[in-house]
Amino acid sequence: MDIIREVMALPVDNFLGMLIYAVIFIFVAGLVFSLALKFIPNRLPYAVKSLIVFIAIIISLIVWWQMIVEPGLRL
Template sequence: MDLLRESMATPVDNFLGMLIYAVIYMIIAGLVVGLALKFIPNRLPYAIKSLIVFIVIILSLVLWWQMIVDPGLHI
């Protein structure tokens, strides 16, 4: 357990930390996109549904950049 805590402290420095953060990110991004797809009404046009999913994906990528990549670049 100490190895996992040390890996999560500075994820850019080691492969295990990056792998753990990538798995966490994929699970959360999949959950957010899945929820967005579940609650989009079917009567909306296809273009609007695609735009909503695109916005959700862009927001998750921005969140990923702010939480994982950007702090790693300043180490």
């Protein structure tokens, strides 16, 4: 458990920390997309549904950039 705490402190300088953050990100992104797709009504046009999914992808990419990539660039 101490190893996991240590690698999560600064994940961009070791592979295990990056892997743990990637798994967490994939799980959260999948959950967000699943919820977005579940609550989009079927009566909406295909373009609107695609736009909602696109916005969810952009938000998850922004969160990914802020949480994982940007701290690594500051090193």
